Amino acid sequence: MSKALVVAIDGPVAAGKGTLARRLAAHLGLRHLDSGMIYRATAARLLSSGGNPEDGVAAEKAALALTAEDLARPNLRDQEIGGAASRIAALQPVRDALLAFQRAFAAEEPGAVIDGRDIGTVVCPDADVKLYVTAGLEERATRRFEELVSRGETANLDDITNEIAERDRRDMERAVAPLRQADDAVLVDTSELDADAAFEKAVEIVVKQLNARAKTSI
Ligand code: C5P
Helix, strand or coil: CCEEEEEEECCCCCCCCCHHHHHHHHCCCEEEEHHHHHHHEEEEEEEEHHCCCCCCHHHHHHHHHCCCCHHHCCCCHHHHHHHHHHHHHHHEEEEHHHHHHHHHHHHHEEEEEEECCHHHHHCCCCCEEEEECCCHHHHHHHHHHHHHHCCCCCCCCHEEEEEEEEHHHHHHHHCCCCCCCCCEEEEEECCCCCCHHHHHHHHHHHHHHHHHHHCCCC
């Protein structure tokens, strides 16, 4: 029986996991899901209807009503949406509402690379390969700063550093599906790696893990 191949990539804000996940998916011939976009789309839907990210009932309603149009909203990458996303992501009913979509995406053949915060721990605990991608706060803030500047946006490094630290704290300390490295996830620290080096390292780990799995299942 064939089975969808799942690569789970978790890690904090701006660690480089999105770029890595996209490149790995293309390399392995798998589909890619940036699960953060689902939380961002839910937050954007809620905010656009005047809702408050602390209002659990309204946030759950937004998650249950999510549409393809919400996922195509142009402002999803905004800092404000990221902050609101991490607030509504701490609510169990919101996470429950978004879980089935993520699991169905993972189960579809030939499989998927999914990046987020709880993919290896909650969404796909049986993933074939798990990576935990991280980097120091300073490196992550600098990357985000340079990314914003290159897009022609005004940015302040101190503000970005504080915003990222606050989001890390919220994601790691929440009671529901907190961000943490799964016991069987391989750590990839990208502090000293550029995107190409991080990709090469990830490919090496994935190939090694898949070979080890193939040997144990013969
Ligand atoms: O990864 P990104 O910054 O786009 O995610 C936005 C927010 O969505 C995160 O700060 C986190 O709170 C939430 N999220 C989550 N679980 C995921 C993906 C994202 O809680 N699997």
